Amino acid sequence: MVLAYSHGVVRPKVPLISRRRALEVALEIVDDGGLEALSIRRLAAAMGVNGASLYHHFKSKEDILVGVADLVLEEVRDTGEPDASWREWLPDNARTLRRVLLAHPALLPVIVASRSHGFGAHLLDTSAARLMREGVPSAVVMPLLDALAAFAVSSALHETRTGGPGASAGEYPALAKAEADRGLSADQIYDLVITSILQAIDTAVEQQRARWMSSIPVPVDEPR
Numbered sequence: 001m002v003l004a005y006s007h008g009v010v011r012p013k014v015p016l017i018s019r020r021r022a023l024e025v026a027l028e029i030v031d032d033g034g035l036e037a038l039s040i041r042r043l044a045a046a047m048g049v050n051g052a053s054l055y056h057h058f059k060s061k062e063d064i065l066v067g068v069a070d071l072v073l074e075e076v077r078d079t080g081e082p083d084a085s086w087r088e089w090l091p092d093n094a095r096t097l098r099r100v101l102l103a104h105p106a107l108l109p110v111i112v113a114s115r116s117h118g119f120g121a122h123l124l125d126t127s128a129a130r131l132m133r134e135g136v137p138s139a140v141v142m143p144l145l146d147a148l149a150a151f152a153v154s155s156a157l158h159e160t161r162t163g164g165p166g167a168s169a170g171e172y173p174a175l176a177k178a179e180a181d182r183g184l185s186a187d188q189i190y191d192l193v194i195t196s197i198l199q200a201i202d203t204a205v206e207q208q209r210a211r212w213m214s215s216i217p218v219p220v221d222e223p224r
Helices: 019-033 040-047 051-056 061-076 086-103 105-112 121-133 138-159 173-180 186-214
Strands: 002-004 010-012
Touching (some): 019 061, 040 051, 040 061, 061 105, 086 105, 086 186, 105 138, 138 186
C-alpha cells in the first residue's frame, strides 16, 4: 500500500530503508562529489529504492544534509573519560572536531551553520553541563566553547583551501623559503593555539571571578 505525500509524491506505507543508512550513503555521496552531488534522486538510486521512500525520513535535500552533519558530529559527542578533568577532555574534543571537519570538508558550510539549524545544540549542552559541573563559571562556558569551535573551523578551512598564490621561488622567494623551512606542522600549531585559549580563559576567570560572583543574585530568606 502507498500513501500520498506532499507535492503529489507517493510513498510506501512501510519504510523500505532506515534513516541512518540513508544518511551514511548520503555522506559517501557528499564526500565523493561535494554538496552539489547530493540529490533525492541520486541518493535513492544509490540505495536501490524509489525516491518516494526517502520521504519517510526527510522533507528535502536540506533536511538530509542536516542529518548528515549531525551524523558526523556524533564522533565529537563523547566528552572523554568520566574522571578526566575538563582541561583534558575539552582539548581532545576540539582535536576530534578538527579531525571530523578535515575528513568531511564538503560539509564545512553545513556544520558552520549548525546553530541556526539547532542540531549542534545537544553537543554544546553536553559540554556546557560537564564544564559547569567541574566548576567552570557559567559566564565563561560559551566564550570557551565558541573560541575552540571557531578555531577548529578556521583551521579546517585553512587546511582545505584551494588556490592562492603559488610559492614559486622565482615569483615569491620569501614565501617559498618560509614554506620550505616550516618548523611546525598544522597539528602542532593547532595544539599550541588551543592550549593558549585554555590558558587565556584561566587568566580571565581569575581576573573577573569577583565581578562574576558579585553579579549572581543572593537568595533572600523567605519570611517565616
